Amino acid sequence: MTPPDSVAGHRYVHVVESRVWVDDRRAHDDWSVHFLGLLDGHAWWGVDVPRGDDPSEGAALDLFSYFGRASEDEWLVAGRAVQLVDWARTHRFCGRCGTATELARNERATKCPACGLVAFPRLAPAMITLVTRGEPGPDQEVLLARGVQFRAPMYSCLAGFVEPGETLEGAVVREVREEVGVEVGNVRYLGSQPWPFPHSLMLGFRAEWVSGDIVCDPNEIMDANWYRKDDLPPIPPGISIARKLIDHWLRNE
Numbered sequence: 001m002t003p004p005d006s007v008a009g010h011r012y013v014h015v016v017e018s019r020v021w022v023d024d025r026r027a028h029d030d031w032s033v034h035f036l037g038l039l040d041g042h043a044w045w046g047v048d049v050p051r052g053d054d055p056s057e058g059a060a061l062d063l064f065s066y067f068g069r070a071s072e073d074e075w076l077v078a079g080r081a082v083q084l085v086d087w088a089r090t091h092r093f094c095g096r097c098g099t100a101t102e103l104a105r106n107e108r109a110t111k112c113p114a115c116g117l118v119a120f121p122r123l124a125p126a127m128i129t130l131v132t133r134g135e136p137g138p139d140q141e142v143l144l145a146r147g148v149q150f151r152a153p154m155y156s157c158l159a160g161f162v163e164p165g166e167t168l169e170g171a172v173v174r175e176v177r178e179e180v181g182v183e184v185g186n187v188r189y190l191g192s193q194p195w196p197f198p199h200s201l202m203l204g205f206r207a208e209w210v211s212g213d214i215v216c217d218p219n220e221i222m223d224a225n226w227y228r229k230d231d232l233p234p235i236p237p238g239i240s241i242a243r244k245l246i247d248h249w250l251r252n253e
């Protein structure tokens with residue numbers, strides 16, 4: 001993966017552990033780089049900053065904090081840098097035979113020179129669902145939950161990873177059932193968002209309540225309730241697809 005010969009300039013996303021610091025120059029020539037793509041005529045690169053080094057001298061930001069300080073496109077590029085650098089850091093050796101891997105020439109992959117195993121960047125699909133109850137209108141309610149791992153006291157959509165062999169729609173039905181004991185149907189896809197924490201792809205859905213009362217799984221959910229539009233609890237900030245799903249509902253779409 002290489003950029004074309006002529007570009008307006010270069011931008012380097014230095015990945016310091018999992019934080020990012022963007023600069024027009026690469027801090028060190030011998031640090032490995034990954035081509036991220038072209039944006040606004042510039043070639044963007046992810047720089048793998050060795051553990052213990054910090055060319056930003058503490059100015060590097062985690063991706064949550066970086067949101068809003070750059071354009072959304074630049075934020076997505078920074079997330080791509082974190083994912084690709086993390087992938088390269090964790091695939092230095094073959095998972096089958098333990099030999100040191102090499103970067104493949106013509107595709108984004110590592111290849112084992114001993115046994116030939118090819119490893120591509122990992123993506124973990126996760127689904128997130130806004131469950132509604134009732135007819136569209138002022139009396140329609142949504143199911144929002146506070147996860148046990150939430151740092152802030154907010155309520156959000158239900159989310160979980162897709163399991164091997166499962167469809168996305170099946171994952172929606174299973175996760176809602178497991179987390180709050182409710183049966184849902186009419187599952188509809190709404191949109192997606194890369195979620196580089198560290199390598200998820202969030203797939204957003206709407207679903208409709210079919211049956212059952214809320215019974216929270218205490219290992220996952222601290223509290224969950226049905227809410228009307230005029231009586232919402234604290235909800236997630238704009239960075240998340242959860243918020244986009246809630247806003248989409250609030251606009252009656």
Ligand SMILES: [Zn+2]
Nearest residue numbers: 094097112115
């Ligand atoms: Zn191997």
